[in-house]
Amino acid sequence: MPPHLGDQDLWSEDIALREAVAQQGAGWAADHLATLGRHMGQAEMVAHSELANRFEPELKTFDRYGMRVDQVEFHPSYHALMDAAVAHQVHSFAWSHARPGAHVAHGALQYMFQQIEGGVMCPMAMAYSAIPSLNATPAVAKEWLPRLLATTYDQRDIPADQKRGVMIGMFMTEKQGGSDVRVNTTKATPAGLAEGVGQAYSLTGHKFFSSAPMCDAFLVLAYSAGGLSCFLVPRWRPDGTRNGIYLQRLKDKLGNKSNASSELEFIDAHGVMLGKEGRGVRTIIDMVQHNRFYCANASAGIMRQGLRLALHHVRHRSAFQRKLVDQPLMRNVLADLAVEAEAAMAYGMRLGRAIDDAESDPMAASLARIGTAIGKYWVCKRAPSHVGESLECLGGAGYVEESGLPRLYREAPLNGIWEGSGNVICLDVWRALQREEAAGPTILAELEAARGGSRQLDAATEALKEDLNNPEDFELRARAVTERAALCLQASLLVRHGPAAVADAFCASRLGQRWHGAYGTLPKGVDFSAIIDRIAPADA
Numbered sequence: 001m002p003p004h005l006g007d008q009d010l011w012s013e014d015i016a017l018r019e020a021v022a023q024q025g026a027g028w029a030a031d032h033l034a035t036l037g038r039h040m041g042q043a044e045m046v047a048h049s050e051l052a053n054r055f056e057p058e059l060k061t062f063d064r065y066g067m068r069v070d071q072v073e074f075h076p077s078y079h080a081l082m083d084a085a086v087a088h089q090v091h092s093f094a095w096s097h098a099r100p101g102a103h104v105a106h107g108a109l110q111y112m113f114q115q116i117e118g119g120v121m122c123p124m125a126m127a128y129s130a131i132p133s134l135n136a137t138p139a140v141a142k143e144w145l146p147r148l149l150a151t152t153y154d155q156r157d158i159p160a161d162q163k164r165g166v167m168i169g170m171f172m173t174e175k176q177g178g179s180d181v182r183v184n185t186t187k188a189t190p191a192g193l194a195e196g197v198g199q200a201y202s203l204t205g206h207k208f209f210s211s212a213p214m215c216d217a218f219l220v221l222a223y224s225a226g227g228l229s230c231f232l233v234p235r236w237r238p239d240g241t242r243n244g245i246y247l248q249r250l251k252d253k254l255g256n257k258s259n260a261s262s263e264l265e266f267i268d269a270h271g272v273m274l275g276k277e278g279r280g281v282r283t284i285i286d287m288v289q290h291n292r293f294y295c296a297n298a299s300a301g302i303m304r305q306g307l308r309l310a311l312h313h314v315r316h317r318s319a320f321q322r323k324l325v326d327q328p329l330m331r332n333v334l335a336d337l338a339v340e341a342e343a344a345m346a347y348g349m350r351l352g353r354a355i356d357d358a359e360s361d362p363m364a365a366s367l368a369r370i371g372t373a374i375g376k377y378w379v380c381k382r383a384p385s386h387v388g389e390s391l392e393c394l395g396g397a398g399y400v401e402e403s404g405l406p407r408l409y410r411e412a413p414l415n416g417i418w419e420g421s422g423n424v425i426c427l428d429v430w431r432a433l434q435r436e437e438a439a440g441p442t443i444l445a446e447l448e449a450a451r452g453g454s455r456q457l458d459a460a461t462e463a464l465k466e467d468l469n470n471p472e473d474f475e476l477r478a479r480a481v482t483e484r485a486a487l488c489l490q491a492s493l494l495v496r497h498g499p500a501a502v503a504d505a506f507c508a509s510r511l512g513q514r515w516h517g518a519y520g521t522l523p524k525g526v527d528f529s530a531i532i533d534r535i536a537p538a539d540a
């Protein structure tokens with residue numbers, strides 16, 4: 001039986017990550033990334049994640065005197081993980097380091113942290129993503145941003161102005177409307193003035209999927225007289241009493257167990273409006289974009305960790321008188337998984353760079369918009385089957401909780417669902433192509449940069465052009481076109497920046513004639529050794 005993997009170094013062992021971060025202009029963040037990679041890879045952090053997921057959060061609605069408290073109690077390991085994430089700025093790095101490459105480095109932090117723990121990443125992703133929406137109302141931003149950018153995790157359930165650091169969640173989904181938030185029914189009516197920000201509102205309604213409800217404030221969609229608007233609703237009212245947020249129950253989910261996801265009611269909850277009245281979706285859309293960026297990086301992280309665990313096992317396990325890592329068909333599976341994981345990670349880093357450049361470069365802004373939707377769809381779609389295959393590399397041991405793979409496996413489908421399930425994302429890609437003049441040309445410009453580097457990619461680019469120019473039945477074809485765009489974009493990154501072995505294997509399979517998506521089907525001629533050796537050094 002293989003020895004325990006023990007401590008990993010999520011940064012220095014991951015050659016592809018280090019290269020992609022440097023290529024996309026975030027080499028200056030290497031020390032910070034290395035510190036997080038070393039810290040989170042420790043067996044102690046893996047143990048925290050196991051405990052935080054085994055001893056699930058519990059709802060505590062009332063205190064000992066029967067007074068409502070609406071709290072969630074977590075295992076101490078959850079708090080240890082939150083502490084580590086906030087201390088390493090997994091929620092704030094991009095905003096605290098406003099320079100080119102900041103979102104690339106942020107994506108790398110997400111990718112590494114997610115390898116060890118997914119539940120804690122939910123509030124981290126929401127806090128990261130909330131900042132552009134908070135900026136829509138400068139007075140609110142002035143009050144909340146310094147607290148949100150703090151590097152101290154403060155778990156106390158007390159008013160935000162007394163805390164050393166805060167977290168922000170978002171409640172959009174209602175029973176009748178997750179994808180279609182326009183059918184939301186939560187109402188907001190004017191309720192006097194809020195100090196420094198003008199009009200205050202009182203919110204009443206129900207939210208059906210509200211994660212991390214112990215955050216200090218939430219972005220909430222609700223109807224005011226002028227239409228669907230976005231509100232900031234704190235856990236505590238400005239007068240220091242509890243706000244009208246009543247938790248009804250916690251969901252019993254497939255995975256993501258350490259994270260509490262609740263159903264709740266607002267009864268006269270205090271809130272202030274963010275952005276313009278009736279433009280709630282517009283205000284929250286930046287948050288949605290950044291969450292989608294997170295989803296893609298997180299799914300890439302899940303793939304990477306599954307692959308890392310699989311590699312460790314097959315390097316030590318023998319069957320039929322040979323190490324598994326030396327069996328030709330296992331080498332094909334491993335290399336295929338590695339190529340997929342690298343393409344997913346490289347895509348996330350490229351998106352990070354596009355987000356960084358978006359303000360000054362319209363093409364980058366366009367790529368950040370449509371490229372994020374494309375990547376979110378495809379990388380999240382590939383993650384569950386990827387981790388399932390990594391799990392199988394361990395045989396029966398992979399099906400056992402202690403291997404860590406079942407937890408990754410249960411986590412994997414989540415990123416495909418929230419912030420736009422598969423169909424919704426692909427329809428969004430279609431909408432962007434229709435409405436935004438730069439969307440199609442942006443994708444093609446990205447592919448042109450790799451022209452001549454791969455025969456298969458050049459041919460696939462031509463096929464994609466035809467896809468994009470053919471509006472017929474586009475809604476029906478939205479998944480097929482999004483998939484082809486994702487594969488071409490991933491291939492172009494590998495052709496331009498990756499090692500030849502990885503780029504050639506990707507193009508020969510994903511853009512070749514016989515590919516159907518199952519792993520272990522790379523064609524003859526692939527440099528298996530170069531790809532497998534790149535996953536992690538042999539003695540790591």
Ligand SMILES: Cc1cc2nc3c(=O)[nH]c(=O)nc-3n(C[C@H](O)[C@H](O)[C@H](O)COP(=O)(O)OP(=O)(O)OC[C@H]3O[C@@H](n4cnc5c(N)ncnc54)[C@H](O)[C@@H]3O)c2cc1C
Pocket residue numbers: 169170171172173175176177178179180209210211212253256261414417418419420421422423424427
């Ligand atoms: C673990 C977890 C945590 C979550 N946390 C939060 C949270 O903190 N805050 C929050 O607001 N929400 C949260 N959600 C909810 C999540 O955002 C929604 O579940 C998601 O947006 C989908 O909405 P829905 O469940 O209502 O599905 P529906 O909107 O009913 O969609 C069901 C299916 O139909 C498809 N579909 C929808 N429209 C179309 C169409 N026009 N054509 C074709 N297919 C279509 C969708 O792609 C999906 O596959 C969470 C979900 C999960 C699983």
